Amino acid sequence: MVYLTICIPTRNRQRYAIEAIKAVSACDQADFEVIVADNSDDPAPLRDFFAGFGDSRFRLIGPADRVLSMVDNWERTMAEVGGRWVSFIGDDDHIDPRVVRLLRRYEREYKDVDAVGWSRIHYNWPDNRLHATLAVVPCEHDTYVASKPKLQDRLFTWSERHKRPSCGFGIYHGAVRRSLMEKIKRKCGGRYFEHPTVDFDNSCKTIHLARQLIYCQRPFSVLGACVASNSASTQSLEAMKKLVVDFYSDLGSGMQIQEDDFPFSPKLPGLAVISAIAATSWWYCRTYGVDNTGFQENFAHAAVHECLSSRTLEEYQIKVEGLRSGFAAWQGGAWARHFNPPPFTPPQSFNQLCGVHKDSIYIRESGLEAATPGEFYDFAESFIMPVEHVVSARRAFAA
Incomplete structure (x- = not known):
């Protein structure tokens, strides 16, 4: 019986996808399957790899007759799922099937559990270390029953006022019951x-519609960041510009990220991530009648934190200008007074230290021998x- 389906959508990053497949296949369990949905321009690399692979737990869906948007590639992948539970990872990531x-x-x-979340390890591929980078390994292992009202407050109103809402649940690096x-x-x-x-589309829906959500602090997957990944774009303004161009090129004319009543464009360099996430939350609440009272003011404070994360004065100025323009145009400028970023302060150091901080281990990646997320x-x-x-839920362990 297939208990868990692991889905790996991929586009033009075949060598990373192959490493992800190899790492997952090392697990000897028989109760999971893996669906690889190839949306690449060239089908040959993955097709040829699967021809000699010979693991019946893995299936390849070849490219369609046209390039699909990310959302459409995920959609066709989900339609092939046979497991009781489903999880998606990126092609440069890793997941432990023993989950x-x-x-x-x-x-x-x-x-009543409908969704399970877990901590994730963060790892940069060797080709994505443009400056000093740290791998991050969470080391706790407790289980928590999540409070739906608190989760919805974080995601739909941005109550924490962080530059990213910490929701922790969804089909991406988490598991959602197929039902x-x-x-x-x-x-x-x-x-x-x-x-x-x-x-984040799925996170909104999962947190809104799930009966019960359970979280494990122990990491069961690795968020890998290769040089071609979305995550890599946060390390370089030029990389962010290229990501935005490529994403909108693949998106096509039938879809948009920015909502007509939410004038914060993900096309602006440096604002792609925060604008895209916020636009998704705003869209979901407006489309499905979810109360998000307080979002506007909280988002303004979160936007200040986004500006403060800038590495350079140029990046800071681009973010401030773009966000200030958005707040001036949004709902008659009603929330502009809450967006007050302080002057730019150059970071004193970045990723120079390693060690233990807040229950996670930070490891300098320059000396790592592990060359893939699976190895790490x-x-x-x-x-x-x-x-x-x-x-086993044991609480005590013999020495």
């Missing part, structure tokens, strides 16, 4: 995924709680 054991435990203990995905399709436009910011996960398992202990 199936965690899902089984939580289903036994929490009968919930079918419920989402019934209630949300007849599709599994609607908004182009596809991961194997290394990190030497200092995090073993899977067997986490899934």
Whole structure:
């Protein structure tokens, strides 16, 4: 029986996808499947790899007759799912299929669980270390029953006022029960995924519609960032500009990220991430009647934090100008007075130190031998709680 389906959509990053496939295939469990949805211009690399691969747990969906948007590639992937639970990862990421054991435990203990989240390890591929970089490994392992009202407050009103809402649940680097995905399709436009910011589209729907959400502090996946990834764009303004051009080129004319009543353009360099996430939350609340009172003021404060994360004066000025223009045009400028970024202060240092901070280990990547997310996960398992202990729910361990 297929208990978990792991989906890996990919576009023109075949060598990373192949490494992801190899790493997941090293697990000897038989109760999961992997669907690789290739949306690349050249089908040959993955087609040829699968021809000699020979693992029946893995399936390849070849490119369509046209380049698909990300949301459409995810949509066709979800339609092929056979598992009871579903998880999506990027083609430059890694996931431990033994997370199936965690899902089984939580289903036994929490009968209404519809979504499971877990901590993620952060890792930069060797080709994405444009400056000093740190891998981050969370080291806690407790289980929490999430409060839906608090999660919705964070995601729909941005109550934390951070530059990113910390929601922690969704099908991307998390697991969602397939029955919930079918419920989402019934209630949300007849599709599994609607908004182009596809991961946050699902987070909005999962947090809104799930009965119960359970979170494990122990990491079960790796957010890898290769030089061609969305994450890499945060390290360089030029990389961000290229990402935006490529994304909008693939998006096509039938979809838009920016809402007509939300004048913060993800096309502006440096603002692509915060604008896209905020636009998704704003769109979902407006489309499905979710109360997001307080969002406007909270978003203004979050936008200040976005500006303060700038690495250079040029980046800071671009962000401030773009956001200030957006607030001036938004709802008659009613929220502009809440956007008051202080003068730019150059960062004193960045990613120069490694060690333990707030229950995570930070590791300087310049000396790492691990060359892929899968290899780094194997290394990190030497200092995090073993899977067997986490899934058994033991509270004490013999020396």
